[in-house]
Amino acid sequence: MILQNLIALLVIIPLLAAPACLLLPRRLAWGAATLVSAAVFALAALLLWRVQVQGVVSYHLGGWPPPWGIEYRADALNALVALIVAAIGALVMPYARRSVAAEVEERNQAGFYAAYLLALSGLLGITLTGDLFNLFVFLEISSLSSYILISQHRDRRALVAAYQYLVVGTIGATFLLIGIGLLYGMTGTLNMADLAERLPLVDGTRTVYTGFAFIVVGVGIKLALYPLHWWLPNAYTHAPSVASAFLAATATKVAVYVLLRVLFTVFGAEFSFRSAFFHSALITLAAAAIIAGSAMAIVQVNVKRLLAYSSVGQIGYMVLGLAMLSGLGLTAATLHLFNHALMKGALFLALGCVALRLGGCGLHDMKGLGRRMPLTMAAFVIGGLSLIGVPGTVGFISKWYLVLAAIELGWWPLIAVILVGSLLAVAYVWRVVEVAYFQEAEGERCEAPLSMLIPTWILLLANIYFGLDTRLPVTLAQDAALLLTGGNP
């Protein structure tokens, strides 16, 4: 029963639990959300295992066969993304109790957990659905709930950040909707696999090209692909720490997944990259994201904003791997998707501990923090090393594959870009290290509570473990890359 409906349950359970969170007595909301996200994580692991064993898992909602009904479809790529989302979701929840209690008004806390579950459900829905319109609906579910999550911080600037994100996000989603409508008009279908079969029949029409453009720009906004990134730093800076960690580790990853899916499965690499202009534009934007995002990170005085700009840069690495179109490049992109979720999740969680004790994340407040919060800052430093790409951490593995892929293609200037990006990362991580370890401490020792340190350190140990024993993520990423290039060798 559970096995048969596995995919649907992954989406349905958090969706149903969200209103339950509001109906339950207030103090039970956190417990319910934690239980549900743990259950979802177990189901996601089960799904990935099943995909490994038996290949593609397809589920027909309501028993209607595709392309008439909505199909949920799990393969090597999206089962992995679903596992990342569910794992981060399950880790963030035990952490959330103390952090949310400090940052969100008490009467809004149950609502915060409900919105979190909706966001989880939406992100899993985007990942698992095989239907393009259904993808739009889940995109809006996850977006609307993330606007709520962001707005819940006590600081009033969170409201403005959430509002700006709402306006930009809605424009992005509406672009996607226009694109989907144009494709439907040309093919009469919304199922992704069916679209992939029918699009070649109407290839070369202006409507299909227009639809393609709308979809790519719409997803680009959600992805915060440079220069469509400006909503992201505000949103991540002012959101409650839990929301920043959860969204930074999952929401942009899911957007990368959508881009991969649309470019490689729905349109096919042959169509998507036929235009040399589009291909080189994507590469240029990715390179610009790496340099500009990392450079902007260096000058920030708020560490949360610094990490947000660093995310803009890291998204550049993923898009760069994607634009290489080779098996190795796609492996690097998928691997970085997995690895970046681990490192950014850990870093934002560490910063959440800092915010709990200091009430903010200003760089100037963090003087000598290495002595006041040794475990938290050690976590931050290791996460930073992973972000730079030091051997022994996951960051090294994905950059290694990315450089290998660039060498394979002979793209020497891009190797320089990747290396400069890493050097810039050294600079911005060093700024925090310098303040935290080489300046006089102002105040008592104030280590964060264990309920917050443990999830942070679990993610960090995963950073180191998968940096040393790379078999699991590399195999999974290679399977995903094979799947993406398989249809179009």
Next chain:
Amino acid sequence: MDWLAHHLGQYNYWVAIFLMMTGFYTVISRGNLVKQIVGLNIFQTSVFILYISLSNVEGGAAPIVREGVKLFSNPLPHVLILTAIVVGVATTALGLALTVRIREAYGSIEEDDIRAKDDAL
């Protein structure tokens, strides 16, 4: 003349594009948060019209099964757009709710005022 007839014959798309750009321009150019939401609404509505006109079949009747009617318009985009309308309502509601909270916190819904108040900190 043929060129003109061809393009004017599909005036429904011109209406959709005109509304789309009106809404989009309003969102970009206005500093008032409520006006931005109005622009966003017009922008979304234009997409509803785009979908509805896509579904029209020449000479087709409304998609209700009746005796003697063979040709129907495609009902699927109508249903899709019902979903998109619900999404649009939710977005508007949330946007307006945020605007109310911003008004309470800042005492203004003009973007310039809000920015000035944050910079003053």
